[in-house]
Amino acid sequence: MTKVIQPYAGMIITEDVVFEPGEYSFPNSKGLIIAANGITVDGNGAIIRGRGKIGNIHSYDGTGLYSNGYHGVTVKGLELHGFKTGMKITNGSGWVIENNDLSDNYTDPDYGWGDGESVGALMLERVSDSVIAGNRGNRVWNGLDLKYAERNRITGNIFSHCTNVCLKLWGSSQNEIDGNVMSYGIRIAPGEVHARDSTSVLIESGSNDNRILNNDFTYGGDGVFIRSLNGFVSTGNYFEGNDASYAHNNAWEVWDPGNVFVRNKGNHSSYGFWLGGSCHAVLIENEAAYNGLRIANAPEKFGNAGIAVVNGSSSHFTMRRNRIHHNKSVGLAIGYKEGYEASHWIIEQNEITDNDTYGIYMKHAKQLYIVGNRITGNGSGDIHQDINVSDVIVGEAEGEPPIARADLLTERPRARYAVQFDATASRDASGGSQLTYRWDMGDGTIRETAKVEHIYEQAGFYRVGLTVIGTNGTADLDWIDLNVLHAAEQIKHRVDVNQALLAAVVPNHSAVLTRSDDQTRSGEGQALQLQAASSLVRLQLPIPAETSALALSLNGSELSFWIKFSHETWGGFPSSAFTVRLKQNDSQYVQWVSARPLFEWTQIASEARSGWSNIRTPLTGEQTGWVQSHAGHPDLNELSRLELQIASCGGNFTVLFDEIVFV
Template sequence: MATSPCFRGAVRGATALVVGLVAILGRGGPPARAAERGVLEITADTVLDPDTVYGALIVRTSGVTIDGRGALLLGAEAGDPKSFTGSGVRAAGVSGVTLKNIRARGWERGLHVSDANGWTIEGCDFSDNFHDPRFGWGDNGRRGGMLLERVDKSRIAENRAHRVWDGCLLVDSDDNVLVGNDFSHTSNTCLSLWTSCRNRIVANRLTYGIRIDPGEVHARDSTCVLLESGSDDNRLLGNDCTHGGDGIFIRVLNGWVSTGNVFEGNDCSHANNNCVEAWSPRNLWIRNKANGGSYGFWLGASDQNVLIDNEACDNGRLDGPHNSPHLPDSSHAGIVFMFGPSSHTLLRGNVCRGNHGAGIAAIGDLSSEGRDWKAFHWVVDDNLLEDNRWGIYLHHADMLDLAGNRFAGNALADVFDAGNVSGLITHRAGQGGGESRVGLSGQPPRAVLAGPERVRVGDTAIFDAAESFSPSGEPLQFRWQLDGHSAGSAVRLERVLAQPGFHRLALTVSDTAHSDLAWRDLYVVDSSAELGTEGVAAGWRSEDPSSKVVFTIDDTQRLVGASALRAVADPYSGGRMTLVYDLPGPATPIDGRESVVVWIRARNPHVPSWQGVNPIITLRDAAGRECALSPARDLLGSPSAPEAREGWLRIEAPLAGGDGWTRSGESIDSVTGIGFGFDSWGAPPLDIRLDGLHLQQGP
């Protein structure tokens, strides 16, 4: 390889060129084969020669600028893209780097940066790297165009990645800006976020993220945009996410939800499956387009979501995508909540037109006929619902307020009660009236709720809505519900709560025409003295010798008392790991004790999360005898309330077994140790908190 006179560097062996100072690398000649091109190790500002074909580039030094001027980093020159290996550009632990105008082709990853911050990546092309459009369902590795791992506060602008597995993948990467990129025509995702938070994603082309064969019904979880595993507080604004398997997909394969995200002005239309699919609470959707897919918005287990001024039109039509018809008569919907709870939902100002099914559908649990959960506590105001089969379709639903919705041309019904619908109120603004008052003033009432999130058994809990207001000065009405039962209509609610566990409190505040929501995820905790979870970490140990578990006192995420116990297993062996508390002093008799009680809050980043049943509780006596209490199902993988995916789960295991628990092992009459066993499918670090541990007295 010829170099310019300003090249300052040396050859390391036969395969590495160290680039120092400011260099212009390469001049003319035919492209070299991969083995001949070598590896460029960048230690200073560097300019590449656009007429030279290079091999891989490794950035060794922070604060440098690399200007490729369109130069190509070539890996494999031919072959199946799923066989490509290596990274065109690799950097680890270096920050403040500017990378621009590079092309990288024929690699497993065009760019791979890890453990860095303050990067600027602009004007680069990472197309034609690892690509596998024939791959089936499941994970196929982190590969394709750009992979950023633990990269923060960086700017990614005006780059391109086509014909790759993932266009751009952020893993544990926060506070980045992605603007004006073209990551499209991918076989898995155009943009993926895994445990990546507070990123700002603006005006990118993220289209045709789809993996599907001719005649295939589903698109194998391929999507234009994927958020997974605690990707919180991101803002996606004005992106083109059309023609994907899904448009935007918030997936929860391991129970780790992604919340607080804002999606505004994105076009997610023409998806093979769902223009938007989400399974997480507390996300905000404003002025997005979700038209021409099988479903517009499919939101399952998506409590506390807000949808304002979106379009969800022409979905499920027989002349377009119409996969997985789950409403009656092979129907679909513009906006549907089903196959998961949907508590505290606000839909305002959305347009649902021409859907082959419902404009809006609120559907509770079909298998239990609404006994396990209902579509609960909704406000549906000022939506336009026309030319659908049903305007609003309700089934197994409770505590809904409708106002100001406009209907026209819905073939079967404007509002259809499919059964088991209660607490439905239509306010004075009426259904099918003219322009809505909220639409004219933009000022619905505001529900403001003051009150605790946790109380002790037997204490009086006070909840006050006195700060709620109507901007137009109209009088307010209040409607309370606690655990599925009416709790009155006063401005203030007082309750003595005798039953420990999770409780769902709902408040609807209405003026003469419209409504607003407030709620509490309420934990009622036992008042018994704790064993090992209050200010104690030294008495704990792990019985898995292949895992390293660190026990600490946690006073930031606690539920009972002043602290919880935190156990972090890193590394974790991947097998059954038992956390044991050795009780101090003499053995504790279990005569008169009824159950073991503990609150658990656990995070398992592995997909698909927990294995077998969890937790398995063991009790031991001074002679080494032990018995085990095993739940009938995995309580961590399938908690009793969806809120426990991110919150606390109360476990109560009867010492004699029964009530969903099986006792096995030896007979004991006293306890010197209590263990909690956990098992995951994989071996990621596990983060487990325990609180409120005690042996419950019998009546």
């Protein structure tokens, strides 16, 4: 028979319990501790109060309920108030957390910029396959905070009036978040403009493939903010039926690629959708209306827009059947910068009406297919092309779109050799193949057949885009992020990554060197993967001394390699984070130190945030971007070790290397 007991401060629970109803004071803020698997804690309406007093941020302490490393636990019907954190669960699975009230724990409306501590109502760290339902966590710092939490179902909760965020995801993937109220995530003083980056929802650092449905995210600093300050993108997330309106700044602010938005609202905010950096995005049947009227923070030169896809890349972008109307200035603003234009868009069957200036405003943009839209009643004109706009098609279209599919047939593309592409798996709306094809090969070449063979003269990254157009005028797009390797005859020596070893780890916190079967690897065989939390790591690989001697004797020699990287800390890689050495021994070597932020994706391409990048170290000739020096007096005919040194400013990071070659 389940025990009916009174809770007390510091209580360790190892069996099923039911609390006696009533109010209990824990003045030392030592909370409950769950220390068993498969048990049920039924709060039965019990109210437990820590020492925290509303209005005194220094009075909050402790955690109302804590557990680490246990599974299959149910906690229900419990009220926890006045703690630094209401409930915190770490390293668990199969939890059911339902119908608890975690309101009125720590909050600080006067805190400045920054995220602060992960405290507030409910903190879940490395918790998976659990149910969080029917809980409340209002008037706190963070409402629901997920860190490395996966495959959880979160439904019917109210986490609202939070002074930092109502919902936060950090490295948290494959969760279903449905039918919650997570509104009023805002921290702002009267007359303040930017709300200190507070937001109803914050998603960052590799939070992927979540389904976020039918939630109330209104009245935040932002409504939903997908942020990648550390360059570690969150992608593959699906949003449907959510309302993020009445935000102080942006109802939706998204910096990351590959997310899908269906039937969401972004109204009555400074901007409805701010999507610079959102390559590969899909927007279907969303509404962006009345933005810039109630409030108009951070206006661009074109004003406040319903949807603004500017100040960041936007390649391979699809918009269908959205309603963009009655915004203060532009309905839809598109553009990035000269040399990196917004590119390869489909804008199809949208209603873009009654905006104060232009329906669509474009600057630094190309390859836009604008068909079947109703664009009318816009004050300054329906479509405006500012500077550096090209290859825009405007026309009529009706009916369902085709489905584009771009396949790369060549397994390891190399420069100077034919690379094969195939779009014959594309289908029109009826399942047939009556399509028009248009390939952008990424090097300025356009091809218009279903199958293409193309030769790339130089190794490197190419942004390949496919557009297919049906007989009814509707279109679809697909793309390939193409990594072209050096031709075999260009390679003087390929370094064997299987012989790599860790030569130094400083301090000796954590560094693991493995082989990776990353499906997007660039070169032959397995890639080399380094996972570390140390401030300096050195990898060494043996090379023939004659390879080094030859490379240093030929003008224009390079060490070429492909990297893929992520770091959980913003600014975790300093500007001189990478050093290449050709070593005779530890005191005699030649080195090249990166003089530019090698691990800064903005210096490469948006795709570098989640894909491979080709890096070349000039060993002879012009040393742009690198500083060469010598240690000791190395014999250039005796340099038989390649050393790769990575510096970090703290935090966990991962770097993959592939196709390390002398050319």
